[in-house]
Amino acid sequence: MFGRSFQRDASQLLLLSVLAEKPLYGYAMTKEVAAKSGGELKLTPGVLYPLLAKLERSGFIDSSWETIRSDRRAVSDVAANEGVAADEDEAAGRKRKWYRLTDKGRAELASALKDHHAYVNMLAAFLPRSGGQEETSS
Amino acid sequence: MIRLNRNDREGHGDHGDRNDAATRGGASVAESVRRASGDGAEEMKAGSVGRMDPICHWLGLLQRMLKLPADIQSAVVVELESHLREHVRDLMLEGLNEDQAMRRAIADLGDAAGLAASLRSAHRPHRRMLMHVALFAIAGSALGLSVFAIRGPAQSGPVAADTPPESSLLARTPVAPAGNSSGGQAGPAIAPRAGAAAGAGGASNLLAPAAESLDEAQLRLTNLLASRAAAEATSAAYARAARRYTTHEGETFTPESIAPIEGRVTVSLADVTLVEAANAIGKSINKPFYFHATAWGEFKDKRVTLELKDAGIDLTMRVLNDALSMHGGYALVARQLDGTIEVAPQMYFDKLERRLVSYNISALEDGDICMDELLPTITELVEPDAWREHGGESAMGKVLGNRLLIEAPPRMHARIAWVLRQLKESGSADTIRWHIDMPDCAPTPAPISAPAAPARIPGAVIVMADQDARIALAPELVVDSQGPLIADRVDLHPGLIAQTRSRANGTR
Numbered sequence: 001m002f003g004r005s006f007q008r009d010a011s012q013l014l015l016l017s018v019l020a021e022k023p024l025y026g027y028a029m030t031k032e033v034a035a036k037s038g039g040e041l042k043l044t045p046g047v048l049y050p051l052l053a054k055l056e057r058s059g060f061i062d063s064s065w066e067t068i069r070s071d072r073r074a075v076s077d078v079a080a081n082e083g084v085a086a087d088e089d090e091a092a093g094r095k096r097k098w099y100r101l102t103d104k105g106r107a108e109l110a111s112a113l114k115d116h117h118a119y120v121n122m123l124a125a126f127l128p129r130s131g132g133q134e135e136t137s138s
Numbered sequence: 139m140i141r142l143n144r145n146d147r148e149g150h151g152d153h154g155d156r157n158d159a160a161t162r163g164g165a166s167v168a169e170s171v172r173r174a175s176g177d178g179a180e181e182m183k184a185g186s187v188g189r190m191d192p193i194c195h196w197l198g199l200l201q202r203m204l205k206l207p208a209d210i211q212s213a214v215v216v217e218l219e220s221h222l223r224e225h226v227r228d229l230m231l232e233g234l235n236e237d238q239a240m241r242r243a244i245a246d247l248g249d250a251a252g253l254a255a256s257l258r259s260a261h262r263p264h265r266r267m268l269m270h271v272a273l274f275a276i277a278g279s280a281l282g283l284s285v286f287a288i289r290g291p292a293q294s295g296p297v298a299a300d301t302p303p304e305s306s307l308l309a310r311t312p313v314a315p316a317g318n319s320s321g322g323q324a325g326p327a328i329a330p331r332a333g334a335a336a337g338a339g340g341a342s343n344l345l346a347p348a349a350e351s352l353d354e355a356q357l358r359l360t361n362l363l364a365s366r367a368a369a370e371a372t373s374a375a376y377a378r379a380a381r382r383y384t385t386h387e388g389e390t391f392t393p394e395s396i397a398p399i400e401g402r403v404t405v406s407l408a409d410v411t412l413v414e415a416a417n418a419i420g421k422s423i424n425k426p427f428y429f430h431a432t433a434w435g436e437f438k439d440k441r442v443t444l445e446l447k448d449a450g451i452d453l454t455m456r457v458l459n460d461a462l463s464m465h466g467g468y469a470l471v472a473r474q475l476d477g478t479i480e481v482a483p484q485m486y487f488d489k490l491e492r493r494l495v496s497y498n499i500s501a502l503e504d505g506d507i508c509m510d511e512l513l514p515t516i517t518e519l520v521e522p523d524a525w526r527e528h529g530g531e532s533a534m535g536k537v538l539g540n541r542l543l544i545e546a547p548p549r550m551h552a553r554i555a556w557v558l559r560q561l562k563e564s565g566s567a568d569t570i571r572w573h574i575d576m577p578d579c580a581p582t583p584a585p586i587s588a589p590a591a592p593a594r595i596p597g598a599v600i601v602m603a604d605q606d607a608r609i610a611l612a613p614e615l616v617v618d619s620q621g622p623l624i625a626d627r628v629d630l631h632p633g634l635i636a637q638t639r640s641r642a643n644g645t646r
Contacts, residue, residue: 027221045221046248049214050260057260097217 011047012055013116016101016109019061023100026052052099060105066096192240193222196250203254210261222247255510399451399474401425407444412462415442416481419454426478451479466523467532488524488532488547495551500540502561512561513537516544520553 018024018032026048033043055061101109197215204211222243229239247253401423407415412429420427442461446454451472459469467485474480499512513535517525524532524546533546544554 025220026217027224044248045218045246046253046256049218049221049253050256053257053260094220094223095216096220097213 011043011051013109013112014041014043015048015051015055016060016105016112019099019101020106020109023098025066025096025098029099055105056099058104058108059102060108061099062102063097063099066098068094068096192237192244193219193226196244196247197222200250200254203251204258205254206258206261214257214261218247251510255508258510399472399479401479402448402450403454404447404449405444406446407442409441409443412440412442415444415458418444420479423451423479425474427481428478429481455481467530485531491547493548493551494543494545497542497544497554497558498540499537499542499558502558509537512542515561516554516557519557520550524550 014033015029018029018036024032026045030043030045030048033041052061052063056063197219200218201211201215204214206214222240225243225246226236226239229242230236234242403419403422405415405418405422407418410418416427416429440462442458444454444457444461446457449457455470455472459465462470464470464483467488468483470481471484471487472479472481473487499509502509502512514527516535517527517533521530521533522528524530526534533544533550535542535544535546537543542558544551546554
């Protein structure tokens with residue numbers, strides 16, 4: 001049931017989850033993950049971009065390019081549709097690649113979440129409630 | 139274009155740097171990387187500005203290692219630059235200066251080689267699958283050939299009329315009866331270079347189209363063998379003549395095996411031309427001494443002084459090369475062909491003699507070896523100048539799935555195998571097969587060990603190439619008492635038998 005690498009699946013689950021909320025570009029994803037985890041999780045580019053390529057190839061996400069405009073109100077088509085604004089002023093002319101979850105990706109996320117919860121529940125059955133240390137000391 | 143003029147920036151505080159950097163950061167991507175990756179390097183050096191932006195430098199490095207289709211590669215680089223620039227901006231907002239921010243952002247991306255390998259793998263996921271498909275097709279064809287070889291050659295009645303055109307030299311090569319291929323004997327003595335040279339005209343007959351059906355393969359082989367039978371029936375003189383090939387200069391040779399050249403040279407030559415030296419050496423050794431046209435070149439009229447007494451051919455060539463200051467691929471080497479000593483630059487013989495060998499590296503994959511580093515390691519260690527990757531012409535290689543495909547002269551294969559053996563011993567791999575390999579999907583032969591008598595392994599697929607890099611297949615692998623390791627000699631037997639001789643046993 002949990003044949004695949006949990007850590008690899010966790011990264012994928014993480015990405016699909018943040019993209020389920022809104023379209024994001026690569027760097028924004030790293031910030032989003034860091035912010036949501038209180039700085040505990042760091043999605044490194046070495047993991048992020050190959051994983052994005054893999055997810056896109058699998059059809060779980062799709063992408064579009066945004067050219068940042070010089071009018072301080074650069075808003076990508078994707079961002080505009082989703083109400084996400086990127087008010088970059090200093091990056092005029094630079095390009096960003098925005099990623100968005102596809103329907104297939106949403107289905108994959110739902111399936112992965114189900115697996116994940118089942119895994120956590122199964123694991124919980126083996127773990128002491130307060131942790132081994134407390135049990136030993138009490 | 140992103141350029142840093144450090145002089146202009148002197149005296150500015152961090153705040154000013156931040157705006158400068160941000161503006162520059164959005165200025166360009168592809169152009170900067172193109173320059174960083176080499177096209178505009180000189181221009182960058184010659185410009186009035188200072189050093190190259192570290193981000194451009196890093197991206198250029200990454201781009202060189204990506205080796206992806208241009209559009210994908212470009213997109214990856216643009217995306218990563220955007221990531222880096224934004225990260226730099228944020229780090230500068232946290233208080234780092236621009237240099238510190240750039241270095242930190244780059245460090246966060248990790249080493250370029252590792253990231254390039256991950257990206258390459260992510261963007262080219264079907265590589266292994268495609269390789270397997272190709273190998274499967276090859277195996278299918280080879281299986282057909284094997285089946286046919288076991289059944290023996292077809293009758294040469296009506297099909298014999300289907301003699302290949304004059305240009306098909308292989309069809310006119312005198313061959314042992316094809317029945318030998320299943321006769322349990324050692325492969326008949328054949329000239330390796332006869333296969334290579336004649337293959338120029340005949341290998342196309344052996345090419346197995348990937349989509350070829352078993353019936354088609356058998357029919358093609360039937361025609362081929364029947365043609366050979368017809369050629370065999372011709373006179374020995376005719377066959378001998380048919381084995382000659384012609385250089386682009388119009389000279390003809392009769393290729394023979396790469397055998398040690400017998401004969402001693404005693405000459406005392408002072409300030410003579412190369413032509414005169416060649417004639418004197420040939421006279422001393424009492425054999426025709428032929429300098430290939432490509433060996434002459436600008437050296438034809440160069441004057442040399444030689445003082446040799448009872449010297450072997452190898453020493454003679456070494457002295458000659460010293461006199462001519464010829465090294466590496468340009469160094470002259472000699473081969474004995476039908477009693478004639480042929481002299482040509484090393485690279486000339488390399489082209490004729492190189493063989494495409496498929497190494498099974500699946501055992502290495504399971505270890506700690508980084509497969510992306512495998513080929514670069516080999517090209518750095520084994521005659522670096524010979525590789526196409528380094529501008530040479532004698533060798534080329536590629537890692538495809540769990541195969542390392544290398545086309546190189548036999549002497550290089552021996553060294554490549556040694557490097558692989560070291561890697562195998564340092565890794566966690568238990569075994570690795572060194573013999574000319576067979577695809578996973580081919581019939582599994584008996585375990586290969588060094589037999590006392592020559593043994594035949596049906597079902598093995600031998601991938602070979604002639605000097606035009608055309609690939610042929612053979613259905614059998616013959617292993618003799620010297621062991622079954624890499625092919626330091628892989629011969630294209632006219633009857634589709636490959637014979638390998640090895641100097642070490644990779645299964646040990």
